[in-house]
Amino acid sequence: MSNENEPIPNEDEAKTNENEPQNESEAPQNFIPPKSHLENMYENWFLDYASYVILERAVPSLEDGLKPVQRRILHSMNEIDDGRYHKVANIIGHTMQYHPHGDAAINDALVNIGQKTLLVDPQGNWGDTRTGDPAAAARYIEARLTPFAKEVMFNSSVTSWQVSYDGRRKEPINLPVKFPLLLAQGVEGIAVGLATKIMPHNFNELLDASCNILRGQKVQIFPDFPHGGKADFSNYNGGQKGGKIRVRADIDVVDQRTLAIRSIPYGITTSSLIDSIVKANDNGKIKIKKIIDNTARELEILVELPSGIAPQIMVDALYAFTNCEVSISPNCCIIYEDKPLFLSVEDLLEKSTNHTVQILKKELQVSLKELQKKWHFASLEKFFIEKKIYRKIEECETWEEVISCIKNALQPFSDQLHKPITNDDIVKLTEIKIKRISKFNHTKAEEQIRSLETEIEKIERHLRNLKNYAIRYFQSLKKKYGKGRERKTIMQSFSTIEAAQVAVANQKLYVNRKDGFLGTSLKKDEFVCECSDIDDIIVFLKNGIFKVVRITDKVFVGKDIIHIDVWKKNDERRVYNMVYRDGTGGRILAKRFNVTAITRDKEYDLTKGTKGSRVLYFTVNPNGETETVTLHLHPKATARNKTIDFEFEELAVKGRSANGNLVTKYPVTRVTQKSQGKSTFGPTKLWFDEPIGQVNNEERGDFLGEFLAEDLLLIFYNNGCVEISPYQLDFQYKDVYLIEKFNPANPLTVIHHDGNKKQIFVKRFKLEEEHSGKLLQITTTHSESRLLHIFTQPHPYVQVSYMRKRPRKLVDEVIDLVEFIAIKGWKATGNRLSTYQLLKIQPLEEEQGKQLLAKEQQQKLEEEEKEKDKDKEQNESDEQMAMF
Known part of the structure; x- marks a missing residue:
């Protein structure tokens, strides 16, 4: 018996229930329950929503390069255009007839277009994309279309139309844009499951391409950013997904204490850039004293540096740790034939160019059709008036008779026309005014027809040579609108800046060897070195364990620390020499190894792992140097000799996990170094990376030469000091004037300005190995004293220019500096280079100097001979006068 309160199923529900299994046991295994109404809603509505966002809001169309809101704004501006500026609020209101998403979206899109100034001519405060300042309210700013937009974007005769969202008006499906607008302006949009990011490209380069x-x-085309700067497009990948663009600001070194940022990367504002610099300073990545934003008409951000910071190193640090360098990931996605399409910017430009050609073809065809209509009617008019056909209709009584009469009268001339005569043509003839008939001029009519024929022939020629016509069209656009749109972004390849190489040494590392702690807060313990807070620290313990840890305030690494230092990844020339005992009372083994790669915070055992193993001897050799050590045996050892000499040169450099070679089976009390050996790697090639100020073996910067372990560097500093010292790969050489491999055989020649005496001097001296590691001040410490020229070759020459007073003459004189001054001590001031006020000092190559000096001496001899001849003639003349 059924329940009276139970609802009665309708017919459809009853049929559904009949087909459903009554219980789970009766249900087949592949039974799929029907979807609920909510599931159907999500399946259908979400897909519709996603399609709408992709096609109608976020992604631009290939045909005109515009999103719907942009297209509607420009169409509205064209409708109300009268050559004068319109209030933006009025433009927004007019656009709302076409755009269903409100005034805020229209305002944002219009401001974005106006800030690019290609299509919209803005007036008023439209904000600043450099600083991020917003535009003024819509009621305070004005805009109008640019002449360029009017020329390339609008032509109603070739535009396809659709009904607006409310059905009251018609709007363009796509504007007939005859220019690669999408690539010129760039675009960014995020849809449902889809995004696009196309960079702006250069106006003139697009037309040329x-x-x-x-x-x-x-x-091949590359982006050009409105803010300028420098960009590396080596991984641009045609603007497709997976590509990368590295963009850098322009940073100038004003002086030793000031940097000036003249441009900013694309997508970055001055405020966000300054915030990133302040944050990097607060985090200890860089050191700055003050930052000042002087941006007005020209962009300028001044960064003041504290003393002791090399400006070139700080430039690289700004690129490494701040928004002075950013990476951009392009993603070229557009709407083509009502669906998303991913392609390269070159393919996009090709499609856009071909689309422009088709629009030009349509415009030509429309113009041709109009001209043909004009020619047709002009010919009919000529026949109608010249043959006085208008008089024949006087006797006609009905309209039909008039039409028939004119048609029959024109029939004999139909073979001279290009198309049949229609009733519309005849009606139009009847509308000609008597005044025009009375003033008809046969000659002018013929000229008009010939002019139309010339225009028709010209357009037909353009249609036959459509590509050449399009090329001339693009060239005319460049000529009319390309001035002032030259490339702003400098294209160059960036070297990779290692953060660890430019990080400021803002931390001091301390160690407590006994308790096994290291860190930056242990200021009462042993000082190790200065380092940055991103460095890795390698620690070796007495039991043969080593590990690499991040620098921190305080961390326990293990007791009995025997060595601690900053660890450099992939340093294959740094070799560790070690002698260890295998277990308690075990054999003595020796090994040479390097540490090029590790897992941070993991413990590695350098011994065989036997309990009680101990390291007896341990040294670090930056260039793989060998050495000879002496092992002192225990007094109770049964060996006859109680000392054993062992040469590490006999061992090959192996991995850290190698066990090593047996040295002795007898117990050893201590190991001492007997002598230092040479590098087993041979000479190493070194380069100097000037911006970073580091000597390296990674081919960065200027090549210095091949160095053996005993070779030294010669370094002149801008403060007038000179130094010779062994090279260090992990040391920053700051404020360097000149750096090269030291040759003790060559004397050094220095031209310098003495700030005390206000004169220029030359000095020649030699440095010996005894000066190694000493900083020698070779100029006076006066603030105006400075190095002018340094010569390390054996025989230097210079050419000096000065103005001679009597007779007044500009003189160029070559000076052999070897003959000019003898070799003296490095403390000597030297000889004054010239008694004249020197205008120029030009260093010369040795061969060039010899040739110029010989030429100069020959000229002097010739002048002396001329003077002698002149004196001789004068004496003879005087003698003749005396005889008279």
Whole structure:
């Protein structure tokens, strides 16, 4: 018996229930329950929503390069255009007839277009994309279309139309844009499961590339950012997904204490850039004294540095730790034939160029059709008036008779026309006014027809040579609108800046060897070195364990520390020599190894792992140097000799896990170094990376030469000091004037300005190995004293220029500096280079100096001979006068 309160199922529900299994046991295994109404809603509505966002809001169309809101704004501005500025609020209101998403979206899109100034001519405060300042309210700013936009974007005769969202008006499906607008302006949009990010490209380069495409040439285009700067496009990948662009600000070194940022990367504002610099300073990545934003008409951010910071190193640090360098990931996605399409910017430009050609073809065809209509009617008009056909209709009584009469009268001339005569043509003839008939001029009519024929022939020629016509069109755009749109972004390849190499040494590392702690807060313990807070620290213990840890305030690494230092990854030339005992009372083994790669915070055992193993001897050799050590045996050892000499040169450099070679089976009390050996790696090639100020073996910077372990560097500093010292790969050489491999055989020649005496001097001296590691001040410490020229070659020459007073003459004189001054001590001031006020000092190559000096001496001899001849003639003349 059924329940009276139970609802009665309708017919559809009853049929559904009949087909459903009554219980789970009766249900087949592949039974799929029907979807609920909510599931159907999500499945259908979400797909519709996603399609709408992709097609109608976020992603631009290939045909005109515009999103719907941008297209509607420009169409509205064209409708109300009268050549004068319109209030932006009025433009927004007019656009709302076409755009269903409100005034805020229209305002944002219009401001974005106006800030690019290509299509919209803005007036008022439209904000600043450099600083991030917003535009003023819509009621305070004005805009109008640019002449360029009017020329390339609008032509109602070739535009396809659709009904607006409310059905009251018609709006363009796409504007007939005859220019690669999408690539010129760039675009960014995020849709449902889809995004696009196309960079702006240079106006003139796009037009040139379009011409080359029409000529059948392959093209390659790269972005050009409105803020300028420098960019590395080596991984641009045609603007497709997976590509990368590295963009850098322009940073100038004003002086030793000041940097000036003249441009900022694309997508970054001055405020966000300053915030990133302040944050890097607060985190200890860089050191700055003050930052000042002087941006007005020109962008300028001044960064003041504290003393002791090399400006070139700080430039690289700004690139490494701040928004002075950013990485951009492009993603070229557009709407083509009502669906998303991923392609390269070159393919996009080719499609856009071909689309422009088709629009130009349509415009030509429309113009041709109009001209043909004009020619047709002009010919009919001529026949109608010249043959006085208008008089024949006087006797006609009905309209039909009039039409028939004119048609029959024009029939004999139909073979001279290009198309049949229609009733519309005849009606139009009847509308000609008597005044025009009375003033008809046969000659002018013929000229008009010939002019129309010339125009028709010209357009037909353009249609036959459509590519050449399009090329001329692109060239005319460049000529009319390309001035002032030259490339702003400098294209160059960036070297990778290692953060560890430019990080400021803002920390001091301390160690408590006994208790096994290291860190930056242990200021009462042993000082190790200065380092940055991103360095890795390698620690070796007495029991043969080593590990690499991040620097921190305080960390326990293990007791009995025997060595601690900053660890450099992939340093294959740094070799560790070690002698250890295998277990308690075990054999003595020796090994040479390096540490090039590790897992941070993991413990590694350098011994065989036997309990009680101990390290007896341990040294670090930056260039793989060998050495000879002496092992002192225990007095109770049964060996006859109680000392054993062992040479590490006999061992090959192996991995850290190698057991090593047997040295002796007898117990050893201590190991001492007997002598230092040479590097087993041979000479190493070194370069100097000037911006970073580091000597390296990674081919960065200027090549210094091949160095053995005993070779030294010669370094002149801008403060007038000179130094010779062994090279250090992990040391920053700051404020360097000149750095090269030291040759003790060559004397050094220095031209310097003495600030005390206000004169220029030359000095020549030699440095010996005894000066190694000493900083020698070779100029006076006066603030105006400075180095002018340094010569390390054996025989230097210079050419000096000065103005001679009597007779007044500009003189160029070559000076052999070897003959000019003898070798003296490095403390000597030297000889004054010239008694004249020197205008220029030009260093010369040795061969060039010899040739110029010989030429100069020959000229002097010739002048002396001329003077002698002149004196001789004068004496003879005087003698003759005396005889008279």
